[in-house]
Amino acid sequence: MSPVTPKLTDLTVPVVGAPMAGGPSTDDLVAAVSGAGGLGFLATAYRSGSAVAQSISALRDRGVDRFGANVFVPDSPADHVVDRDAVQAYRDALAPRAAALGVTVPEIPEHSTDAYDEVVAVLVEAAVPWVSFTFGLPSDSDVAALHRAGSSVVITVTDVDDARAAVDRGADVVWVQGPEAGGHRSTFSVHATPPTTPLVELLPAVRAAVDVELIASGGVASGADVARLLDLGANAVAIGTLLLDTPEAGTSGAHRRALNDPAFSETVLTRAFSGRPARGLDNAFHRDLHVLAPPAFPELNTLTGPLRKAAAAQDDPDGVTLWAGTGVAAVTDDPAATVVGRLWAQARGHR
Ligand SMILES: Cc1cc2nc3c(=O)[nH]c(=O)nc-3n(C[C@H](O)[C@H](O)[C@H](O)COP(=O)(O)O)c2cc1C
Structure with a gap:
């Protein structure tokens, strides 16, 4: 019998710490977000399989069992x-x-897909609870292997057609990324012009089109934003930019400086x-x-x-x-648990 995949509805705090490759995502950030009752995500892009395996063991050694990991799907x-x-x-x-x-x-x-294949094998072997894919669809065989391991498969989309394709491929969760989001847009083709439909319109359209759990992200700046996205059908709301200047993030000094400089x-x-x-x-x-x-x-x-x-x-x-979303003015250097806790306390006040 296959193991039961985890559900977003089981989170005590429906706030996801977005994966942020290239430095900002650290084991400490994942642990802090998950420790606050949310769901921290490791970023695996630009990392080797062995480095990712080490992060997973380190998280589990410190008692963090509920977390996700993200991969960039190569062409x-x-x-x-x-x-x-x-x-x-x-x-x-x-x-x-x-x-x-x-x-x-x-x-x-x-061009090579070797690094991707190596990392996906590590995530399957480690049975990471949530595994998310950005820039495209995982193969049928990778989805099947993750499901056998008990992982929830998450696919990040920027439009309704891709949301349908994600569910057809076996996604348990569709991550709806709006144009406000910091970092890369998860279009399935590098040649695509990213859609500009605001998240508050895209999310209900995806909700109407597919019947799986949804994560919404893009430009979240306050608890009111979180409450609104939950009301529009998200099962959890992800934040990236709001975590960039937390002490747990691995964000560069230059990036942190710009986040706090009105010139940027x-x-x-x-x-x-x-x-x-x-x-x-x-x-x-x-x-x-x-x-x-x-x-x-x-x-x-x-x-x-x-x-x-x-x-x-x-x-x-x-x-x-200097990746950042449209909610960048709300960035603070408070600890990640404070950011997540404050957002959720404010969100509950709005619901
Ligand atoms: C610095 C940075 C790095 C990011 N890296 C990734 C990544 O590795 N994988 C991914 O799926 N999304 C990545 N994203 C996008 C986030 O997953 C998420 O969609 C975005 O942060 C949400 O918008 P917000 O930054 O306005 O909260 C990144 C975003 C930022 C700001």
């Missing part, structure tokens, strides 16, 4: 269409900036850093490179990596990713 080799000339032109455009930082732009990487207040959607559209605070890197960036993920992410790292080492907010 299948047949679907991976990249204009290598455009990527080469972007590489050339990055060169002067790299030289000024004392680094070189890497060669354009070959507007958020923009850009492919400049990674080749996929992502929302972050407007900075010089975005302004200089946005119009030149072709749709090519993870190629552009690899090319910009050393530049971003060098800028982070110099504590320069104009050269790093």
Whole structure:
């Protein structure tokens, strides 16, 4: 008999700590959100299977059993269409900036799904309670393996058609990501223009189209937002940006500084850093490179990596990713448990 998959309705606090790859998500952040009664998510993108396995063991060693892990679904080799000339032109455009930082732009990487396969195998083996997929659908066999392990399969979508496709693929939970969200938009194709329907309209449309549990995310800034999204059909509400400046997050110093600097207040959607559209605070890197960036993920992410790292080492907010959603003005540096507890206390006051 297959094990019973966990339910969002069993959470004492229906607040999810969004996975935030590239530094912000740490074991401490996951433990703090889950410890507050919510659901913390590990980010596995850009990490090795063994590093992910270590995080999972470390969480379990400290008594955290209720948590999720997120993976970025790569294109299948047949679907991976990249204009290598455009990527080469972007590489050339990055060169002067790299030289000024004392680094070189890497060669354009070959496409591979090896890291993804390795991480999914680790998540199946560890029977992680919630496993979420971003940028596409997992294979039928991966869904079946996760279900055999007792995991709840979560798929992040940005429109109603993708929500239906997610449920057809076996999703137990659809994560509805609105255009207000910080970080990457989870369109299923790197070439897609991300939909702009606000979360408060997208969520009820998805609720009407599919009959599974829903997580809603994007621009959440207050308990009133949480209450409204629960009223619109979400079973839990996820926050990313609100956790970025908590002490438990691994957010870079430059990113934290920008979050608290009125000079960096507007958020923009850009492919400049990674080749996929992502929302972050407007900075010089975005302004200089946005119009030149072709749709090519993870190629552009690899090319910009050393530049971003060098800028982070110099504590320069104009050269790093400053992912943030439209609710960024509500960020505080309170501990994650305080942020989650306050949001839920306010939300209950509104229901
Ligand atoms: C710094 C940062 C990193 C993110 N990394 C991921 C990720 O690794 N996987 C993912 O599915 N979503 C990622 N997201 C998007 C979140 O899952 C979520 O949809 C978003 O944070 C919600 O919007 P909010 O930031 O306005 O709360 C990231 C968001 C941020 C701000």
